[in-house]
Amino acid sequence: MKVLVLYHPQSEHATLVETFVRDMQRRHDMDGKIEMVSLDTRAGAEKATVYGVWSYPAIIATKDDGQSLNIWQGEPLPLMDEVAAYARS
Numbered sequence: 199m200k201v202l203v204l205y206h207p208q209s210e211h212a213t214l215v216e217t218f219v220r221d222m223q224r225r226h227d228m229d230g231k232i233e234m235v236s237l238d239t240r241a242g243a244e245k246a247t248v249y250g251v252w253s254y255p256a257i258i259a260t261k262d263d264g265q266s267l268n269i270w271q272g273e274p275l276p277l278m279d280e281v282a283a284y285a286r287s
Contacts, residue, residue, distance in 0.1 A: 199262065199285045201232045204246055205255035208238070211273065215255045218275050226282040259284030 205215045219232055235242045237254060245251075249258055253272035259281060260266050267284050270276040 200260055201281060201285050202235055202258040204235045204237055204251055206237050211255050222278045231285050257281060
């Protein structure tokens with residue numbers, strides 16, 4: 199399992215998202231399981247379209263094959279424990 203985080207790095211929520219990811223990696227041993235994706239890139243915009251994301255930041259828990267398990271959009275961000283539970287399943 200892995201977690202995609204779609205966000206705009208130059209936005210007002212960038213620091214919140216980056217702190218969330220850093221803390222989650224530390225608390226839940228998620229190194230290598232979280233992918234930060236900038237929506238300012240073509241690849242990021244394509245991922246948002248593929249997963250039907252319309253509000254940012256967005257956190258997507260996926261299977262290894264890319265199938266989404268759960269999507270959280272906008273603020274407030276979900277609980278770290280909730281996201282980690284999907285990543286460990």
